[in-house]
Amino acid sequence: MSHTPHELHEEFPEYAEKMSALKQSDAHFAKLAEEYHEINRKVHRAETNVEPMEQLAEEDLRKQRAVLKDQIYGMLRA
Numbered sequence: 001m002s003h004t005p006h007e008l009h010e011e012f013p014e015y016a017e018k019m020s021a022l023k024q025s026d027a028h029f030a031k032l033a034e035e036y037h038e039i040n041r042k043v044h045r046a047e048t049n050v051e052p053m054e055q056l057a058e059e060d061l062r063k064q065r066a067v068l069k070d071q072i073y074g075m076l077r078a
Helices: 013-025 027-047 055-077
Strands: none
Touching: 013 027, 013 055, 027 055
């Protein structure tokens, strides 16, 4: 398991400018990005034992993060 934060600008560096523009112009994209950031922060804090949680809860958060990441990627590619 990696303890590396999965920030969107690190996951999709080639879309950095487009992400910035969409956060300003598309409320749905901005909401998805904020949700991703919040869940990602929780996962990272659990992985590094800053805020430990039950394994199943952590796995559920990882799944939610993956779904959001897929949605965000779809919007970036559109």
